[in-house]
Amino acid sequence: MERLVAAQAGDGGGEAPRAAVRRPGEDGDGSRDGSRDGGGGGRRRIPRTDVLLRDPRLEAAARRLGAGLVKAAVRQAQERARAGRIAPEEVADAAAALLPRTAGGLRPVINATGVLLHTNLGRAPLSAAARQAVQDAAGPTDVELDLRTGVRARRGRTALRALRDRVPSAAAAHVVNNGAAALVLAATALAAGREIVISRGEMVEIGDGFRLPDLLVSTGARLREVGTTNRTTAADYAAALGPDTAFVLKVHPSNFRITGFTRSAGVAELAALDVPVVVDIGSGLLAPHPRLPDEPDAETQLRAGAALVTASGDKLLGGPQCGLLLGEEDLVRRLARHPLARALRVDKLTLAALEATLTGPDTPTAAALAADPEQLMRRAGRLAADLGADGIDVRAVPSEATVGGGGAPGVALPSAALSLPEPYAARLRTGATPVVGRLEAGRCLLDLRAVPPEDDERLAGAVRSAAGR
Numbered sequence: 001m002e003r004l005v006a007a008q009a010g011d012g013g014g015e016a017p018r019a020a021v022r023r024p025g026e027d028g029d030g031s032r033d034g035s036r037d038g039g040g041g042g043r044r045r046i047p048r049t050d051v052l053l054r055d056p057r058l059e060a061a062a063r064r065l066g067a068g069l070v071k072a073a074v075r076q077a078q079e080r081a082r083a084g085r086i087a088p089e090e091v092a093d094a095a096a097a098l099l100p101r102t103a104g105g106l107r108p109v110i111n112a113t114g115v116l117l118h119t120n121l122g123r124a125p126l127s128a129a130a131r132q133a134v135q136d137a138a139g140p141t142d143v144e145l146d147l148r149t150g151v152r153a154r155r156g157r158t159a160l161r162a163l164r165d166r167v168p169s170a171a172a173a174h175v176v177n178n179g180a181a182a183l184v185l186a187a188t189a190l191a192a193g194r195e196i197v198i199s200r201g202e203m204v205e206i207g208d209g210f211r212l213p214d215l216l217v218s219t220g221a222r223l224r225e226v227g228t229t230n231r232t233t234a235a236d237y238a239a240a241l242g243p244d245t246a247f248v249l250k251v252h253p254s255n256f257r258i259t260g261f262t263r264s265a266g267v268a269e270l271a272a273l274d275v276p277v278v279v280d281i282g283s284g285l286l287a288p289h290p291r292l293p294d295e296p297d298a299e300t301q302l303r304a305g306a307a308l309v310t311a312s313g314d315k316l317l318g319g320p321q322c323g324l325l326l327g328e329e330d331l332v333r334r335l336a337r338h339p340l341a342r343a344l345r346v347d348k349l350t351l352a353a354l355e356a357t358l359t360g361p362d363t364p365t366a367a368a369l370a371a372d373p374e375q376l377m378r379r380a381g382r383l384a385a386d387l388g389a390d391g392i393d394v395r396a397v398p399s400e401a402t403v404g405g406g407g408a409p410g411v412a413l414p415s416a417a418l419s420l421p422e423p424y425a426a427r428l429r430t431g432a433t434p435v436v437g438r439l440e441a442g443r444c445l446l447d448l449r450a451v452p453p454e455d456d457e458r459l460a461g462a463v464r465s466a467a468g469r
Contacts, residue, residue: 045088046081057096065103073098109434114447117405123314129360130353137352159355169302172332174325176344179312182323189338191246192220199232202251234269247276271305279306283407284317315405318363320353373414380416401449415449427466435462
């Protein structure tokens with residue numbers, strides 16, 4: 001019987017033992033050869049993993065991404081060679097091409113849906129200033145240290161100052177990890193075991209099955225509903241007030257509209273009542289916006305008499321995910337010192353991105369809102385002409401975009417889009433540069449309002465790849 005000598009063809013960076021003897025029928029990377037290559041001669045030429053990992057490109061990638069991701073790319077490339085889809089000498093190039101851009105699993109996409117704040121795509125894209133601030137804050141920072149005195153300082157003090165500067169009517173500000181958390185903190189600190197008075201028409205569902213009443217009741221507060229779905233007056237609120245009333249809650253029904261025979265009490269009317277008024281504006285608009293005249297903003301609500309305003313940071317503000325609390329100093333201080341505030345606090349990266357959003361140049365969300373429809377149509381026309389010259393079935397068409405993210409319901413933003421055959425939708429989503437559009441009347445539309453002009457070439461390249469050009 002033939003004597004077999006076991007050998008390990010290392011999967012790591014070390015060389016295989018010099019005395020290794022391969023078992024009959026085993027190729028150089030430790031796998032069995034088969035009949036698909038006519039006898040296994042081609043498979044024997046597939047480079048071993050340890051050899052491939054010494055390729056300078058893959059060595060550099062291992063330092064940047066980690067060995068696990070690089071080995072996974074190498075194995076995928078080897079499998080392609082074993083299946084006969086690439087030649088053995090192309091394995092290293094294929095492995096390098098398969099490497100992810102980052103060690104994280106999230107993939108950057110081009111948002112061509114026409115929804116400016118698409119929840120499934122992470123809502124507001126950060127500005128270049130915010131991205132730089134996040135990168136700078138990734139290492140050690142003075143987030144809770146006064147460098148001048150060497151003693152502990154208030155966490156996020158510069159971001160909070162920037163927030164107050166943008167909302168002059170706010171005597172104080174606090175930041176938590178999302179908009180729902182801001183409302184939960186207010187209800188827990190102010191109304192646990194007590195009553196919150198709220199209109200029946202504002203008992204909303206905020207998405208993904210989360211309902212505002214359930215959220216508030218989970219804090220230990222009781223809800224006192226007043227009025228009807230379509231009509232609630234200040235007198236309805238006044239009649240419901242009692243010794244157990246903690247505050248009146250006014251909620252912007254940001255993802256739907258009720259039209260027709262309607263009535264709702266304004267903040268100024270409610271502020272005349274002898275209890276604090278908390279207003280959840282939702283979308284994070286800090287001041288009035290000319291294109292969104294019916295969208296409530298923090299400054300206006302505080303001037304009207306709101307004691308506290310809560311909002312999201314990753315919607316119309318155009319910043320990172322966070323929850324904003326703005327209002328009276330003693331009220332905000334009470335919330336910030338509540339034990340729950342520690343569990344809801346934001347990290348240094350969020351604080352850095354928020355401050356840069358507040359103090360930096362216009363955000364991508366602001367630019368998208370301000371985009372001129374005629375310029376959008378000219379962009380669409382140029383892209384369609386360039387792609388059409390390559391034989392692609394594409395045309396420029398008028399479109400309508402929306403704010404999304406629970407902001408400005410019913411507001412249509414005139415836009416322009418590239419219209420492609422329906423099969424392009426799946427090809428674009430799964431391409432090397434993922435593009436997410438929308439299907440409309442049997443066509444795939446790529447709306448340009450949320451696509452920055454500097455991404456036009458990337459968008460065109462993705463369409464060409466989807467067309468096989």
